[in-house]
Amino acid sequence: MKRVHNFNAGPAALPLSVLEQVRDELIDYNGQGLSVMEMSHRSDVFDKIIKDAERLTKEVMGIPDGYKVLFFQGGATLQFAAVPLNLAADGKNCDYINTGEWSTKAIDEAQKLGKSVRVIASSQDQTFSYIPTDFKINSDAAYLHVTSNNTIYGTQWKSFPKTGEVPLVVDMSSDINCCKLDMSQFDLVYAGAQKNMGPSGVTMVIIKEALLERSPANIPTMMSYKIIGKKDSLYNTPPTFGIYIIKLVLEWIQKNGGLEKLEAVNNKKADILYREIDRSGFYRGTVRKDSRSMMNVPFRLGSEELEKKFVAEAKAAEMIGLKGHRSVGGIRASIYNAVPLETVQALVDFMADFEKRNG
Amino acid sequence: MKRVHNFNAGPAALPLSVLEQVRDELIDYNGQGLSVMEMSHRSDVFDKIIKDAERLTKEVMGIPDGYKVLFFQGGATLQFAAVPLNLAADGKNCDYINTGEWSTKAIDEAQKLGKSVRVIASSQDQTFSYIPTDFKINSDAAYLHVTSNNTIYGTQWKSFPKTGEVPLVVDMSSDINCCKLDMSQFDLVYAGAQKNMGPSGVTMVIIKEALLERSPANIPTMMSYKIIGKKDSLYNTPPTFGIYIIKLVLEWIQKNGGLEKLEAVNNKKADILYREIDRSGFYRGTVRKDSRSMMNVPFRLGSEELEKKFVAEAKAAEMIGLKGHRSVGGIRASIYNAVPLETVQALVDFMADFEKRNG
Numbered sequence: 001m002k003r004v005h006n007f008n009a010g011p012a013a014l015p016l017s018v019l020e021q022v023r024d025e026l027i028d029y030n031g032q033g034l035s036v037m038e039m040s041h042r043s044d045v046f047d048k049i050i051k052d053a054e055r056l057t058k059e060v061m062g063i064p065d066g067y068k069v070l071f072f073q074g075g076a077t078l079q080f081a082a083v084p085l086n087l088a089a090d091g092k093n094c095d096y097i098n099t100g101e102w103s104t105k106a107i108d109e110a111q112k113l114g115k116s117v118r119v120i121a122s123s124q125d126q127t128f129s130y131i132p133t134d135f136k137i138n139s140d141a142a143y144l145h146v147t148s149n150n151t152i153y154g155t156q157w158k159s160f161p162k163t164g165e166v167p168l169v170v171d172m173s174s175d176i177n178c179c180k181l182d183m184s185q186f187d188l189v190y191a192g193a194q195k196n197m198g199p200s201g202v203t204m205v206i207i208k209e210a211l212l213e214r215s216p217a218n219i220p221t222m223m224s225y226k227i228i229g230k231k232d233s234l235y236n237t238p239p240t241f242g243i244y245i246i247k248l249v250l251e252w253i254q255k256n257g258g259l260e261k262l263e264a265v266n267n268k269k270a271d272i273l274y275r276e277i278d279r280s281g282f283y284r285g286t287v288r289k290d291s292r293s294m295m296n297v298p299f300r301l302g303s304e305e306l307e308k309k310f311v312a313e314a315k316a317a318e319m320i321g322l323k324g325h326r327s328v329g330g331i332r333a334s335i336y337n338a339v340p341l342e343t344v345q346a347l348v349d350f351m352a353d354f355e356k357r358n359g
Numbered sequence: 360m361k362r363v364h365n366f367n368a369g370p371a372a373l374p375l376s377v378l379e380q381v382r383d384e385l386i387d388y389n390g391q392g393l394s395v396m397e398m399s400h401r402s403d404v405f406d407k408i409i410k411d412a413e414r415l416t417k418e419v420m421g422i423p424d425g426y427k428v429l430f431f432q433g434g435a436t437l438q439f440a441a442v443p444l445n446l447a448a449d450g451k452n453c454d455y456i457n458t459g460e461w462s463t464k465a466i467d468e469a470q471k472l473g474k475s476v477r478v479i480a481s482s483q484d485q486t487f488s489y490i491p492t493d494f495k496i497n498s499d500a501a502y503l504h505v506t507s508n509n510t511i512y513g514t515q516w517k518s519f520p521k522t523g524e525v526p527l528v529v530d531m532s533s534d535i536n537c538c539k540l541d542m543s544q545f546d547l548v549y550a551g552a553q554k555n556m557g558p559s560g561v562t563m564v565i566i567k568e569a570l571l572e573r574s575p576a577n578i579p580t581m582m583s584y585k586i587i588g589k590k591d592s593l594y595n596t597p598p599t600f601g602i603y604i605i606k607l608v609l610e611w612i613q614k615n616g617g618l619e620k621l622e623a624v625n626n627k628k629a630d631i632l633y634r635e636i637d638r639s640g641f642y643r644g645t646v647r648k649d650s651r652s653m654m655n656v657p658f659r660l661g662s663e664e665l666e667k668k669f670v671a672e673a674k675a676a677e678m679i680g681l682k683g684h685r686s687v688g689g690i691r692a693s694i695y696n697a698v699p700l701e702t703v704q705a706l707v708d709f710m711a712d713f714e715k716r717n718g
Contacts, residue, residue: 004392008399011599016386019394023385027378033363033677035378037558037604040367040680073432073560074581077595081579112577194596199396201432201560201598218471220440222433223579236436237553239560239598240370245396318392321399 005343008321009151009296010174010195013338018248036244041237049244050233056250060259063183063206071233071243072190072203073222076102076173079190079203080109082223083145083169087188088115089216092142095166097121097135100128100150101327102171120144127328128153130288135161143167143187149175149293151195152325154286154332156293160185167211175295176204177253177337179263187211193242195295196337198249202242253337262337269335269344270294276348282355286330300330307331310354317350319343364702367680368510368655369533369554372697377607395603400596408603409592415609419618422542422565430592430602431549431562432581435461435532438549438562439468441582442504442528446547447474448575451501454525456480456494459487459509460686461530479503486687487512489647494520502526502546508534508652510554511684513645513691515652519544526570534654535563536612536696538622546570552601554654555696557608561601612696621696628694628703629653635707641714645689659689666690669713676709678702 006013029036032045039046054069063069072078083106088094093116096107100123110117121135128150137144144163149156151174160168167187176191183189188207194200207225215226221235222228228235253262274292277283277299284300285292301307307330311323324330335344365372388395391404398405413428422428431437442465447453452475455466459482469476480494487509496503503522508515510533519527526546535550542548547566553559566584574585580594581587587594612621633651636642636658643659644651660666666689670682683689694703 001387002390002392003387006393006397008397011397011399011596013397014394019386019396023382026382026385027375028360028362031361033361034365034679035373037378038365038367038370038372041370041559042685073434073598074437075432075595078433078579078581081581085579109580113579114577192596199598199600200400200596201601218473220437220444220472220579220582221468222437222440236434237370237551237559239432239558239601241558241600242560242598320393326401 005319005346006321006339007319007333007335007347009325009332009334010192011200012195012334012336014198014245015249015252015338018245018252021248022245037241039240041234041240046240049247050238053243053247053250056247056254057204057206060250060253061177061183062180066209067183068207068209068212068229070205070207070225070228071238072205072228073201073239075192075200075203076171076190077105077109078223079171079205080106081113082225083143083188084110084113084115085219085223086215086225087167087169087211088142089214090142091116093118093138093140095120095138095141095144097132097144097146099123099131099147099155100153102150102173103145103147106145106147106171123155128155129286129291131155131157131291137161137163137166139164139166141166143169145169145171147171149295151296151334152328154293154296154298155291156295158290167208175293177259177262178266178295180259193246195334198245199242201239202246204246265341266294266335266337269339269341270297272348273297273333273335273344276351280355280359282359283351295336296332296334298324298328298330298332304329306358309358313354314347314350319347319350364678364705365680365698366678366692366694366706368684368691368693369551370559371554371693371695373557373604374608374611374697377604377611380607381604396600398599400593400599405599408606409597412602412606412609415606415613416563416565419609419612420536420542421539425568426542427566427568427571427588429564429566429584429587430597431564431587432560432598434551434559434562435530435549436464436468437582438530438564439465440472441584442502442547443469443472443474444578444582445574445584446526446528446570447501448573449501450475452477452497452499454479454497454500454503456491456503456505458482458490458506458514459512461509461532462504462506465504465506465530482514487514488645488650490514490516490650496520496522496525498523498525500525502528504528504530506530508654510655510693511687513652513655513657514650515654517649526567534652536618536621537625537654539618552605557604558601560598561605563605624700625653625694625696628698628700629656631707632656632692632694632703635710639714639718641718642710654695655691655693657683657687657689657691663688665717668717672713673706673709678706678709
């Protein structure tokens with residue numbers, strides 16, 4: 001069995017021990033005589049799985065009372081539509097901060113659906129290379145939407161805006177569970193599972209129960225926070241296998257000391273990688289230092305030709321997924337929770353060696 | 360390793376050989392050094408998987424040129440909304456035939472979204488125990504929607520309405536690929552994967568290319584046939600692992616002689632089960648004989664007490680999923696493609712024995 005160093009931006013690396021458990025239970029889950037994939041979503045066995053996933057999410061993230069943990073389908077893209085459809089049915093303005101591709105898509109989707117959108121800050125003036133700090137939240141907004149981590153540009157919010165009475169909505173797809181946060185500051189968090197939580201095809205929504213009441217009746221059922229909330233994610237058949245894997249990943253986090261421990265490891269991983277980038281000038285980080293992501297680390301080399309060579313030689317050394325997003329080029333190392341410190345160290349060693357040979 | 364006789368209505372049994380392959384490839388797919396779950400949806404390796412799934416769907420089902428095979432999320436429930444939002448943007452009337460719970464939900468969803476719905480036939484007058492044959496399709500309809508197989512009541516269309524210029528839209532969630540059909544009669548077919556195709560979390564949409572042009576711009580992206588069609592199901596991250604399993608199930612169908620062969624086995628399975636139901640009067644079928652489903656076989660016993668005993672004893676004999684849907688009660692055996700003839704024979708033998716002991 002071969003395992004490469006996986007720097008994919010998403011879908012991304014999963015913990016090996018989780019994959020091993022999935023493999024071992026694939027045909028006969030827990031002596032039930034069938035796969036999780038073959039189980040009724042209304043069976044007692046699956047009910048325990050989904051309830052465990054919800055409970056573990058609350059435990060691991062430290063979510064206070066008064067929030068629902070829900071599972072949707074359709075990725076963050078479905079949430080780009082669901083957020084305005086549910087929360088701004090009354091025609092109120094929707095405030096957004098634009099930190100790149102995913103924020104832009106969220107903004108476009110709200111506008112497409114006829115909502116009144118205000119972009120109160122943007123870092124587009126400098127190719128989305130920083131997190132804006134200068135903005136004024138409108139007190140009459142239906143909500144403020146931010147993207148906590150930009151997978152493509154490699155920026156990350158270090159602390160979140162204080163929004164007062166205005167609900168704070170955060171797309172946390174690419175950095176959920178990368179560190180411990182005060183969850184009470186958020187009104188709605190959503191995240192596709194395929195970076196830090198599990199396979200693609202499941203989107204977690206963490207929502208203040210009071211917000212559920214905002215959902216109007218005339219929106220598609222599969223987008224209604226109220227209906228999916230009332231049915232505890234079981235209005236129809238949820239993506240059962242993905243939810244099962246999320247549960248295993250949460251157990252893996254808990255077994256390994258929780259988010260505090262994970263945060264320390266993630267900091268270490270990001271530290272050694274950024275230190276190597278900054279060391280000599282051979283590599284060049286593209287993000288303002290105070291806005292650097294601890295999940296997605298983009299950098300450039302002296303020329304596109306050298307970057308191609310870097311990616312090809314890295315691949316030959318069993319390090320995959322290092323090519324930057326097609327929209328920005330360069331190199332990007334995604335170092336999510338399941339990417340071990342040793343894998344990041346292997347990349348750092350390769351970078352030093354590559355510099356020696358090409359510097 | 361234990362394997363039970365699985366009569367679940369969905370998620371349901373998968374072919375054992377497919378599950379074994381999934382297990383064997385789970386940690387290292389094809390020598391790539393990572394799981395399919397950990398792969399970029401834009402990688403060459405996954406691109407081949409999704410293209411193979413599309414090609415195999417066309418080959419296995421015999422889909423003529425001029426159709427797209429797409430993968431959505433959100434189950435049939437998302438399609439209940441997507442169909443009217445995409446196809447009836449011009450305010451035209453939408454015709455439906457109501458054969459039970461799922462048709463009813465499709466109708467309710469279209470109405471909720473402000474569409475003008477006409478129910479041109481319904482079998483509600485006799486507890487949805489038959490497929491209506493007496494109806495007139497309105498030539499000015501945006502489309503006619505039917506549910507090919509009712510999972511709960513156990514009815515199935517044996518041939519489909521001739522709709523002329525009116526697009527025929529079929530929810531085939533619970534009997535897709537159960538037999539060979541002339542696909543040119545359909546304009547849009549959709550089906551959740553979790554009965555005859557794979558795990559829950561993927562919905563297949565087979566759509567005439569000409570229909571893609573009907574999608575208006577102001578609907579949620581994840582529901583737009585036009586956008587998802589233009590991007591070949593890769594607008595955002597699709598449920599990659601589910602698509603991979605669908606591909607394996609299609610290969611399994613092809614290896615086993617295709618849909619013609621599968622149809623013969625499915626007929627045999629349904630025949631021996633219905634014959635046992637009809638044999639003595641101890642069991643009672645609930646569906647008019649000309650409308651009986653070859654996928655979901657509901658039947659009653661003399662009393663609810665006896666039915667409870669039947670389900671409990673069957674379970675003790677390693678036969679699971681036989682309890683009827685909570686809305687109708689009784690017994691239901693779902694005998695999808697992946698349920699082997701031997702499993703149905705085991706149930707028939709159990710039924711004969713149970714009758715002897717309780718008749």
